[in-house]
Amino acid sequence: MRPAEWFAATDRTAFRRAVRRWYAERGRDLPWRRLPRDPYAVWVAEIMLQQTTVATVIGYFDRFLSRFPTVGALAAAPESDVLHLWQGLGYYRRARMLHQAAQRIVAEHGGEFPRDRDAIAALPGLGRYTAAAVATFAFDIRAGILEANTIRLWTRLAAAAGDPARQPLREELWSLAEEAPPRSSPGDFNQALMDLGAVVCAPAPRCGECPLTSFCAGFREGKPERYPQPAPKRAKEEQEHASTIVHWRDRLLVVRRPDGGRWAGLWEFPRVEKTSDESWEEAAGRAVRAFVDRPFALRGRRLALTHGIMHYKVRLCAYDADLLAAPASGEDSAMRWLRREELESLPFSSPQR
Ligand code: SF4
Numbered sequence: 001m002r003p004a005e006w007f008a009a010t011d012r013t014a015f016r017r018a019v020r021r022w023y024a025e026r027g028r029d030l031p032w033r034r035l036p037r038d039p040y041a042v043w044v045a046e047i048m049l050q051q052t053t054v055a056t057v058i059g060y061f062d063r064f065l066s067r068f069p070t071v072g073a074l075a076a077a078p079e080s081d082v083l084h085l086w087q088g089l090g091y092y093r094r095a096r097m098l099h100q101a102a103q104r105i106v107a108e109h110g111g112e113f114p115r116d117r118d119a120i121a122a123l124p125g126l127g128r129y130t131a132a133a134v135a136t137f138a139f140d141i142r143a144g145i146l147e148a149n150t151i152r153l154w155t156r157l158a159a160a161a162g163d164p165a166r167q168p169l170r171e172e173l174w175s176l177a178e179e180a181p182p183r184s185s186p187g188d189f190n191q192a193l194m195d196l197g198a199v200v201c202a203p204a205p206r207c208g209e210c211p212l213t214s215f216c217a218g219f220r221e222g223k224p225e226r227y228p229q230p231a232p233k234r235a236k237e238e239q240e241h242a243s244t245i246v247h248w249r250d251r252l253l254v255v256r257r258p259d260g261g262r263w264a265g266l267w268e269f270p271r272v273e274k275t276s277d278e279s280w281e282e283a284a285g286r287a288v289r290a291f292v293d294r295p296f297a298l299r300g301r302r303l304a305l306t307h308g309i310m311h312y313k314v315r316l317c318a319y320d321a322d323l324l325a326a327p328a329s330g331e332d333s334a335m336r337w338l339r340r341e342e343l344e345s346l347p348f349s350s351p352q353r
Helices: 003-008 012-026 039-049 054-067 071-076 079-086 093-109 117-121 128-139 148-158 169-179 186-200 217-221 280-289 340-345
Strands: 237-248 251-256 271-273 296-309 312-323 335-338
Touching (some): 003 148, 003 169, 039 054, 039 093, 054 079, 071 093, 079 093, 117 128, 128 186, 148 169, 237 280, 237 296, 251 340, 271 280, 280 296, 280 312
Parallel strands (some): 237 312
Antiparallel strands (some): 237 271, 251 335
């Protein structure tokens, strides 16, 4: 069924009442909900929750808010401090955008989070969902939200066939999400939908505990887990990276990733993408020469690991190398020689860590 048809055939008052009653009794107790209507806390939580589970986010959220309790504190911090606190959460672009948006809020809105949905959406790093989430959760604005949990919930309620990542279903779900919240307390209603999607209408649906069975077309069909229809799987592209830990006396060479690309602003040991016509050792040597113009001796391989990033599968092999003459160049903003214990002070990507 199309989502609009399902909603037209639904008793909206009864549906909204069932959602809200369940939320009052069973809604999740999450740290960012304990700070009443704090747009900064809602925003930080929503950015962290993109691509990351609630269980992982909770510890990061508490540390982030104690280190940067206000938009102003975040805006005034050096970017490397923000990235350092983000270390391990991945998708570091989110942290950089959060930092830039905080600076915009200070510069253009006097440090007050804008209340207008369009002004929120104009901030760096806030897409359609996040802008609506901050508007509805922090300011109780009647806005629709659509993310993984609510997509699963709506597609099952409506028994909506099609790939929800694509049109026309994507926009149909957005329209439904916009129309569904009541005029009074739409923020709580939206939180309730997300919780229902996360806790009850989970990937393995717990229909026996669901307050919405009488409204649910997927349940009536008898196989709600067939929704949402999975998107066709895209094969991961494979890459091979060699990274070399260069030793000079008790120091190790680390370099900063340039702005704009993957892992921008993070630090790492010299790393190159291995080409198909070179050996791992040749690639490890090339990683050294990319940064140091001095003779060196490559030791054996230290470790190999495979990790995924976006749609890439990366095999990373790490080597050690001893520099045989003092490095010519000193340190600068993109290159440092650190003692092992000093590495903790810089943000590294997870595989490099
Ligand atoms: Fe999801 Fe089952 Fe509830 Fe339908 S009845 S919304 S499939 S948990």
